Amino acid sequence: MLWAQHMRACGLWIAGGHWSAQERRILARAAERIAQAFGGPENMRWALGGVLLLRRTRGGGGAMAFWPRPPWMCVLIGEALLHQQPEWLGEVAIVHELAHIWDARTANLLCRILGRPGRIVREMVRFVQDEPGPTWYGSGIREVVRIPCPACEEWAESVAAYLYPEYIVHLTSRPQEREWPLRAGKPDHLRPALGPRHRAYVERCFAEIRHIA
């Protein structure tokens, strides 16, 4: 109960049946790390609004910017995403989805329904210019498959890489992370890495919340 109350203080409404002790720990750590960057749980709640966190046994993760019930936004998080090795990769998955929600809060209702980016992502695209995002999933995936909003993934991965530098270190062992810049025609970029423009932009967004909230 205490755990759920603590999560609610950060703006996270917990649902989806029983969360194991390990899952509660993963979520609490993710919330703590992002809340600290926002300048505290109240600021986090202010930036994200209320978010329903729905644990599900099947499927991956997803941020629903338009949800038909209060609190009107939802993060779906599959068991497989929560349980990864090393354990903190589950935390990375959660902050990735919360970054989508943060951007969705800066979009109008029509954009939310259509899955279009909000102000945060649109301004990021202008700010970072041609610097690639930190990871294959954030920037390289568009070379392989069409995803609805590549810039949205670039933003979510930038927030994840900013909060979890160990995520970038972990990814260096994956061949796809080393290879995609070449395929994307950017052989000079050392990847995976959070580039200076992406880092500065994420930092600025967190600082904005700390000053406004």
Ligand SMILES: [Zn+2]
């Ligand atoms: Zn995503």
